[in-house]
Amino acid sequence: MITVTDARKTYGDFVALDDVSLEIPAGSLTALLGPSGSGKSTLLRSIAGLEDLDGGNVRIDGEDVTHQPPQHRGIGFVFQHYAAFKHMTVRDNVAFGLTIRRRPKAEVARKVDDLLEIVGLDGFQHRYPAQLSGGQRQRMALARALAVDPQVLLLDEPFGALDAKVRADLRRWLRRLHDEVHVTTVLVTHDQEEALDVADRIAVLNKGRIEQVGDPVSLYERPENDFVMSFLGAVSRLGDRLVRPHDIVLERDHATAASRQAAEGAVGPLVAARVDRVVRLGFEVRIELTADDGERFVAQVTRAEAERRRYTAGEDVVAWALRSEEPVGAGPVA
Amino acid sequence: MSTTTQPVGAPPSPAPPSAAPARASSQGGRRRRGGPGGRALGLGVVGLWLSLMVLLPLAALTVRSFDDGLSGFWAAVTAPAALAALEVTLGVSVVVALVNAVMGTLVAWVLVRDEFPGQRVVNALIDLPFALPTIVASIVLLSLYGPNSPIGVHLNATRWGLGVALAFVTLPFVVRSVQPVLIELDREVEEAAASLGASNTTIFRRVVLPSLAPAVISGTGLAFARAVGEYGSVVLIGGNIPRETQVVSQYIQQQIEIDSPAAAAAVSVALLSVSFLTLFVLRVWATLSQRREASTA
Ligand SMILES: Nc1ncnc2c1ncn2[C@@H]1O[C@H](COP(=O)(O)OP(=O)(O)O)[C@@H](O)[C@H]1O
Ligand SMILES: [Mg+2]
Numbered sequence: 001m002i003t004v005t006d007a008r009k010t011y012g013d014f015v016a017l018d019d020v021s022l023e024i025p026a027g028s029l030t031a032l033l034g035p036s037g038s039g040k041s042t043l044l045r046s047i048a049g050l051e052d053l054d055g056g057n058v059r060i061d062g063e064d065v066t067h068q069p070p071q072h073r074g075i076g077f078v079f080q081h082y083a084a085f086k087h088m089t090v091r092d093n094v095a096f097g098l099t100i101r102r103r104p105k106a107e108v109a110r111k112v113d114d115l116l117e118i119v120g121l122d123g124f125q126h127r128y129p130a131q132l133s134g135g136q137r138q139r140m141a142l143a144r145a146l147a148v149d150p151q152v153l154l155l156d157e158p159f160g161a162l163d164a165k166v167r168a169d170l171r172r173w174l175r176r177l178h179d180e181v182h183v184t185t186v187l188v189t190h191d192q193e194e195a196l197d198v199a200d201r202i203a204v205l206n207k208g209r210i211e212q213v214g215d216p217v218s219l220y221e222r223p224e225n226d227f228v229m230s231f232l233g234a235v236s237r238l239g240d241r242l243v244r245p246h247d248i249v250l251e252r253d254h255a256t257a258a259s260r261q262a263a264e265g266a267v268g269p270l271v272a273a274r275v276d277r278v279v280r281l282g283f284e285v286r287i288e289l290t291a292d293d294g295e296r297f298v299a300q301v302t303r304a305e306a307e308r309r310r311y312t313a314g315e316d317v318v319a320w321a322l323r324s325e326e327p328v329g330a331g332p333v334a
Numbered sequence: 335m336s337t338t339t340q341p342v343g344a345p346p347s348p349a350p351p352s353a354a355p356a357r358a359s360s361q362g363g364r365r366r367r368g369g370p371g372g373r374a375l376g377l378g379v380v381g382l383w384l385s386l387m388v389l390l391p392l393a394a395l396t397v398r399s400f401d402d403g404l405s406g407f408w409a410a411v412t413a414p415a416a417l418a419a420l421e422v423t424l425g426v427s428v429v430v431a432l433v434n435a436v437m438g439t440l441v442a443w444v445l446v447r448d449e450f451p452g453q454r455v456v457n458a459l460i461d462l463p464f465a466l467p468t469i470v471a472s473i474v475l476l477s478l479y480g481p482n483s484p485i486g487v488h489l490n491a492t493r494w495g496l497g498v499a500l501a502f503v504t505l506p507f508v509v510r511s512v513q514p515v516l517i518e519l520d521r522e523v524e525e526a527a528a529s530l531g532a533s534n535t536t537i538f539r540r541v542v543l544p545s546l547a548p549a550v551i552s553g554t555g556l557a558f559a560r561a562v563g564e565y566g567s568v569v570l571i572g573g574n575i576p577r578e579t580q581v582v583s584q585y586i587q588q589q590i591e592i593d594s595p596a597a598a599a600a601v602s603v604a605l606l607s608v609s610f611l612t613l614f615v616l617r618v619w620a621t622l623s624q625r626r627e628a629s630t631a
Binding site: 048050069070071072073075076077079081083084085086087096097100101141144145147148 | 520522523525526527528529530531532533536540541544545623
């Protein structure tokens with residue numbers, strides 16, 4: 001378990017971490033999610049000891065490591081740009097943490113071979129990092145970090161330098177790896193899809209503060225504020241509320257809308273709007289609308305729903321949302 | 335935690351080794367752009383320039399050195415005074431080059447990694463030995479370490495004096511070749527080593543030094559070559575004592591003064607051969623240690 005208490009980090013007048021407190025349960029895969037510059041890397045590097053805090057403390061498995069150098073924190077760290085030892089072979093890269101600990105040769109060889117098999121780099125032992133693809137290099141870096149049996153594994157945008165396809169493959173693979181190895185893992189990402197896909201807990205950061213912590217479903221379904229709402233997925237503004245586009249229902253007239261809304265037990269405004277465009281995106285259909293107050297918004301419906309209703313451009317509809325309990329800007333949703 | 339030995343499902347399929355990395359293909363594109371005509375012209379100009387500037391004088395020198403035939407060449411090179419000068423020159427130059435390798439790397443390290451007041455000034459000072467006429471260096475060193483030394487250190491006409499003079503003029507080579515590499519070095523690689531438990535000395539020895547090695551080697555080679563051929567800075571402080579502090583350049587000067595240009599040329603060729611061989615070996619070494627990093631399948 002990692003416990004960060006009142007972590008503070010400033011660069012001159014700029015506050016990179018504003019008294020951040022966070023608990024990361026043992027064995028979890030927690031994502032630190034936030035826009036670029038929100039302090040994710042600073043927080044992760046502070047946990048690793050690569051950054052000194054100006055205030056607060058960090059505990060790993062109960063031990064206060066705030067003033068320990070990274071060497072003594074029992075961590076594994078994976079960097080966005082691999083940080084490979086370019087002059088060493090894949091084997092020597094992975095073995096590094098063990099050889100500097102002067103472990104017996106046979107033990108090192110066995111462990112390295114095991115790890116290379118786990119990360120799927122069997123047979124690449126004698127290559128140099130320059131001879132690997134980006135995805136392979138990152139898997140090598142992961143094996144290197146795991147070789148020293150870290151108490152916690154820290155990953156700073158580990159897939160950020162890879163193309164979309166490899167990125168999606170690797171993060172699912174990381175999830176499976178975590179399910180087998182169970183090491184407490186913290187993953188930094190600015191990609192909400194990645195966080196939702198791979199993590200079992202997400203901490204949303206914004207401007208050096210933590211906005212909300214929770215499991216992916218509760219963050220997506222019950223965001224505590226507009227920032228978390230907009231950062232975790234697409235949003236449309238309906239009247240005075242932010243709603244998910246797929247929660248919007250379109251009816252032909254006001255009366256039908258009102259009765260269906262009441263039947264669903266939903267509250268919120270009924271917004272008269274005109275359909276501007278209907279875009280078919282495979283399984284889903286995106287409907288672009290303009291409300292009668294001029295606000296443009298997007299609704300997302302399933303293909304079946306679209307077929308049934310036959311929305312067409314220029315049509316007048318009344319929109320309401322399945323979930324929109326609180327007006328925009330109001331406090332947390334209960 | 336403990337790592338298990340079972341592979342975790344099928345890892346994402348690795349890119350086939352034959353798929354050339356983007357870097358290699360972009361290089362290929364760059365190479366093609368010149369076109370055959372431009373390339374031939376470029377090669378021609380470079381070839382001509384190098385011939386005029388380097389090969390032709392060297393060839394003339396070599397021809398000259400055999401003016402008195404092979405036996406004359408051999409006699410000139412193996413004359414006791416010539417051998418002694420060669421020995422003094424090479425010996426002191428090797429020591430100076432090695433000192434430079436260590437101190438130059440250290441200076442570069444401090445200039446890049448540390449922050450201290452006056453850093454820019456110090457950084458600019460490094461190049462002064464390049465700009466200063468070497469005879470001025472000799473005068474300065476003589477007044478500092480000569481018979482009237484204000485600090486009580488007398489190096490005049492000793493090999494220490496030679497060494498100090500040569501170290502002065504060769505100072506910039508290692509510093510200036512290591513500095514840019516050090517600036518470009520990825521700090522995260524060192525952080526990765528630290529996270530794996532490596533101490534600062536281990537990080538330097540196992541991670542930083544291998545990356546600096548090509549630059550250190552080539553800087554050291556240049557410093558050595560410069561030291562071997564140096565004349566101006568050792569003229570006054572060296573003392574020109576045959577078999578003691580007389581360096582090859584001074585011996586050659588002496589041969590010219592006693593009107594024996596063939597002997598001067600012969601000793602020059604011998605010195606050049608040693609220097610060339612040293613530089614060649616160092617270059618191959620530096621290239622080999624560099625190639626591993628840059629190599630692509
Ligand atoms: N060494 C530094 N000096 C000054 N500002 C820094 C430094 N490191 C980070 N920052 C600032 O701190 C903020 C948070 O940085 P970082 O933690 O890297 O953000 P993230 O990883 O979320 O993109 C950024 O605005 C960045 O500019
Ligand atoms: Mg970052």
